Amino acid sequence: MNEISDVSGQYSRRTIDIVHASLVKRRRAEKRFQLYGLVSIVLGLCFLVILFGSIISKGYTAFQQTFIGLDIYFDPQLIDPEGRRDPNTLMEGNYDRLLKNAMSSLFPDVKERRAKRSLYGLVSVGASFDLRAQVLARPDLVGSTGRVWVLADDDVDMFVKGQLERTGVEADRRIKDNQIAWIDKLEAESRIKKSLNTAFFASGDSREPELAGIWGAVMGSLFTLLVTLGLSLPIGMAAAIYLEEFAPRNRWTDFIEVNINNLAAVPSIVFGLLGLAVFINFFGLPRSSPLVGGLVLTLMTLPVIIIAGRSALKAVPPSVREAALGVGASPMQTVFHHVLPLAVPGMMTGAIIGMARALGESAPLLMIGMVAFIVDVPGSIMEPSTVLPVQIFLWADSPERGFVERTSAAIMVLLLFLIFMNGLAVYIRRRFERRW
Known part of the structure; x- marks a missing residue:
């Protein structure tokens, strides 16, 4: 009997030792993983500081x-x-x-x-x-x-x-x-x-660096974003509401949802090729115009807005819908009077992020001719123009030393716009979005 208890005690101690050893290894592995993550964050911040420092050091003299x-x-x-x-x-x-x-x-x-x-x-x-x-x-x-x-x-x-x-x-x-x-x-x-x-x-733009400016590109970007916002926001919100609240669950809606998710990952230059083939070659719309640029960017941002809108609608608790239906509201009244007001902040956040992505895009606009040298400041959505990212691309390709600082300065202006738009999205989400 004593022999059995001794064997049992030895086995228990061996098991405890094995568990302690494995715990030590796991703790070391966890610390190594945390260290790797911290090193990655520090490296990323260092590269970001180097990038911003290089841009600012080259561009501040352009002002x-x-x-x-x-x-x-x-x-x-x-x-x-x-x-x-x-x-x-x-x-x-x-x-x-x-x-x-x-x-x-x-x-x-x-x-x-x-x-x-x-x-x-x-x-x-x-x-x-x-x-x-x-x-x-x-x-x-x-x-x-x-x-x-x-x-x-x-x-x-x-x-x-x-x-x-x-x-x-x-x-x-x-x-x-x-x-x-x-x-x-x-x-x-x-x-x-x-x-x-x-x-x-x-x-506007010029062949001489000392005469070149960004106002023409800023106005082109403004007109392009106005067209994009005017089309993508109502269409994207309507599509999100229908797919999430009213569409029947069948193979067709599954097919549409899969394609929307796939379109969100399509390279932006593909939308430029589509715009070149459809809007310019087929419909005959003017090249290099903010109208065509806005249409192309609308196609590119619609999947992002639809996905963000559906996520905002899903975040509204089912109890809100059940309570509205329980007091006699119709499905349409439930959505537009109770669900949608609670989901609008999240939907607007997705729309602003989509607009910020559209503001920074250049590849699809290069395909529709907005890379042309435009001196005059556009006055409407039908006049030839360029946008700020394409203007940066043109200046970066110029051999004159004076365009180097203007390229960096234009990047600084574009970054300020992007930071403002993303900051606005964060503010709207924190200020108006309700947590459940």
Whole structure:
């Protein structure tokens, strides 16, 4: 009997030892798993900081622009030879010659033709248009002389901001030695300053970096999102309500639900090909228009809105439906008077997230021609335009150094819009959504 108890005790101790050993291993494995997760989060945050730091460090300088102060003599012989202050005559004036005369008066020693070309190149090609706008706004400037701050060329702007080297082999530099000497003289005479780059926020695209802005792309994105929101929100909410509350459960509804879930995972460029084939080639709608872009993005965001809407409707407790039906409400009244008001915050959250995804999309819009070079700011959904992500794509492909900072600055603006829209979605969910 004692032998049996000894054997039993030894077996129990061995079992307990095995259990303790396995518990130690499991705790170690759990700690390792937690450590792996923590390391992954830290690495992800580090990469995110590096990405944002790189974008901000390259793009914040785009919000300032370099200007050159010139003493302009608004020569009547060049801009108003008839002396009538006629706007049509002032429109045709030789404002480029006014700029050249002002630069030549500052550097009278520059005589050689190539040197003059380099000297005149310090000023942006858009400076003459700014002079013309000032004269058209104030015809009394004709015949007067005054200090006018005009846009500097993009290379001068990059040099003043310290992004172009002043040393090294001259043939490899965008700014030559004689131009550096002229810029130094202008700085010594307080004729160079950096001011807020209003053109970046108020102008359309341009081949010249110092003249390029995002306003045309912002308006194109606005019109495109308005079309998308106007179509996808009512259609998506109606589809979600029907499928969740009224549709019979059969093979057809199962087939529709499966396809909606599949469409949510389809690459966005496929919707661009569909829009190109249907809306442009078949229906003949204008290329590069926000109308076609909105239709394509509507197809892309509808599955997301429908799925989010159905999830919001499912989150409403069945007791709400049962109580409404119990007091005599019809199925339609139950849904629209009791269930839908409780599900709207969740549905709106899904819609805003879908709009945020549409705002950041570029691939489907490239397929319908919104990659075209558009200078004018669109005024309606039928006019050719581009959108902010496509504008970033175009600038990133440009070889000029000035477009590098503008690309990063446009990314910063786009990120701000996306953060705002996602933050709005989080606020709506926390502020209005009810927890059961």
